Amino acid sequence: MLKRAWQHWLARRLPRDHQVQLNQRRIFILPSGYGVLYLVVALLLFLGGVNYENNLILALCFLMVSLFVMGILHTFRNLSGLTLRAGAARNGFVGGHGGLAVVLVSQGQPHRSVWLSWPGQDAQEVSLETGEEKTVWLNLALPRRGPVWSHRLRVESRYPLGLLRAWSLVELEHHCLAWPRPREEAASPWEGSGGTGGVGRHGSEAFQGLRAYVLGDSLRQVDWKGYARGRGMNTKLFDAEEGERLWLGYERLEGLPEEQRLALLCHWVLLLSEAGQPFGLRLPGVMLAPGGGDEHRLRALDLLALHGSEGGPR
């Protein structure tokens, strides 16, 4: 009950955003355990000073307390003004881990020893000097298929004295896609020419020519012989006729439950990509034109991950 109210309050106070700059609305600050111990020591010194009627021990105690108070300002300032931006995402299979990049930007002042963590995770420490920008990759567990949204990110700092911890709970517009876990089944979702027998079938396709290698092209189609002769990195293009195109179709797996179908499709996407076999993918409402290469494979996997959640990823 209390927890829900807290979450609700947090959601209103710190709404999810693509980019967040920490300010007094977003930063919380409390003494750390060590800070409490420090204050207890100051109290002991106060008692000692009173008892021995020693004004200088009292002065030492007051100096310690004042240091603590000024520590509040400094600890707060160490976080304040820090900008966090949602960076790139690395998707992964269900049950594995994805990665999310958080970009930290410092504007006008350094931010030292900032700890970033998701609940239950070890923190990553990062320090920024004035005007610096750093990217931190955080692992995200992927428990189920579809878009997995990041948790509230805990941004914490105890610099400079460690007597106080200032922290913020930031929710960035930020998610990973969890691809279905590939699974082999008897049923086959493909149609058209090719198929399993088509592994390594490039020879039968008409060689069309070369074009410059683009990031994302399958490494299997690189003209390695030409590369070795120093002609640069080129990708071999093959002309597969329309009829020879391979299609993976969701609708061809009638009778299987939804997740199982997706798992099977995923298996085939990986298999065909491994083999360098171009393929197209049909899902209810979406179609991916036939193609090959890493980029194509990732697009296909993302489509599988997003299946059923088109109505707004949440």
Add this chain to the structure above:
Amino acid sequence: MARLYQVPSHARPWLTAAILAISLPQLLRGPLWQVLLLAVILLWRALMDRQRAPLPGRWIRLLLLLGTVGGIHLSFGRLIGPEAGTALITSLFALKYLELVGRRDAYVLIIIGYFVCATILLFQQGFFVFLYVCLCLLLLTASLVGIHYNDSQARARQHLGKAAVLLLQAAPLAVVLFVLVPRLPPLWNVHTDQGQARTGMSDTMAPGQVSNLAESSAIAFRVQFDGEIPPYRQRYWRGLTYSWFDGRTWSQARPDDWGDELTFYSGRGEPPLWYRDLLERAADRPYWGYQVIMAPSQRRWLYALNTPVPEFDGLVLARDRHLVATEPVTGNFRYRVRSYTGVPLTEPLAPDQRALMLSLPEQGFPRARELAGQWRRQYQHDSALVSAALSWFRNEPFHYTLSPPAVGPDVVDGFLFNTRRGFCEHYASSFVVLMRAAGIPARVVGGYQGGEANPMGRHLLIRQYDAHAWAEVWLPGRGWVEVDPTAAVAPERVELGLRGSLSQAGAARIPGDGIGRLPVLFQLRQWADLLEFRWQSWVLGYDLERQNQWLSRWLGAVTPWRLALLLLTLAALLVLATALIMFRGRGPRSATPLTREYRRLARGLSKRGVRGAERLSAAQLCERLERRWPAAEAAALAWRETFERMAYQQDSAPSIAALRTLRRQRRRLLRACR
């Protein structure tokens, strides 16, 4: 989150420096083995940090711990008590450094550091000592900053800078707390006097005791006068009187039937007759008003000019007009006194008191007795006899010296007729013996004479080497009269003080610092002394009473509510001011003047219901304004032209005049939008 955390290498210099600085006062005071222990620990640590030595195992650490505790017990005879406790915690502090691995160890180390800092102040409280402790605090803070900045970019110097900033910002708040936080009375009794050497005059006086004091330039007490400082020859700081002589040693005594209630008056209850008499005769007489700050002496004697009427606060007045503290003086003890001049002690001598003041040992000093008898026959009046005795001292070849030769078994005759070289105690003692032998009641007075005046602070500094002994004789009709036989022998001792008299006599040995007489250094020493004096009276002596006094000047009545309110207000103001300084120069200020101008317009418009102006271009904004307020079209156009011209004119920064134009046009536009 179990993180193996090594304390970063750039934090370690500060940790090491903090340990050295904090341990130093104890090392100077304590046994030698503590120095060796710290040296071994620092060396081992340095080797460990360079991977040349392993972390000491559990058994070695246990052995070191037991060895340290045993060593403390051997050196101090116990483990508790201020000295032993301080020595113990200082060594444990150093030992902890040996097993430092993670941040948690550093935490413990630093926390112990604060305690050790406090123990330094337990023994020394000078201004410079406090500055030193502040330096220790700075090093501890730098260590804290260092262990919380775990980055390879970090540099050790940064930590010290950060710590210095923090400490400087904390200082004003600490001052406010110091002044305003109520001083509480002690919660339970503590005794710090055990095992500390007592200094100053002792309750007995044997030959050589006062001259021992003359070796020390330690401060006995300081006096702040309300008005002028009395001339040198009048500065006889009376401490205690010695009335009983056993042939060698003088000691305090009073007649058998004088109880405490007859002898002492504490200011409470019915004042005794002698005190009422004193007040009566002192009324309308001139007096010296002053405040004395007694340095810790571990004794109860207090010092004042004759004839003192003190403010009764922790002290009592004795019947023979000396002051006694109710507790041994363990800290700086302050008291106020008015000393009335020309009010001799005229009370008649009771028979048993007279008997005491004439008492001499049965045996000894035949020649002195003979001389006294001769004077007695020669002079009828006691005062004439006293003058004769003084001129005898003046005319015979007596010498004033700090290092008198050995006198022999009969200290009086040996001194008076053989060696004739002595210090004030020899003169006072033998003079009183002569007087008593001649039938004049007399006693020895111990105290200090003189004192160094500090022209800057209207205060006197009395050091141990100003210790002095003189005599008092009881003359019929005049009461007790002070007589200083030393003045007869060495008048410069009373005019110039010990240093003056010794340097005039060409004596090679001047106690204390020889270079202190150089003019520049003398000036410096006086400044330092003034500083210490102010420190004593303003900071160390800032107790409950002074706090109330001081605060009531500002607050009227000091009520807890007012105090709390004042404290919170001042603290909040200070924190706010610090925050303003810290956060200045951030945010809008970093924008260009043109951007700021645009923001001002957007703010003005948002008050008029146009939201989100900051996200529009100047052209878009003007279009919106014209649609909403057609009358503002001309003003909007003029503003927009100026703004865009300035925005695209990138080769030079906008001139002040242009900015002023823009500001005017902005105001006109805002006026038109309504």
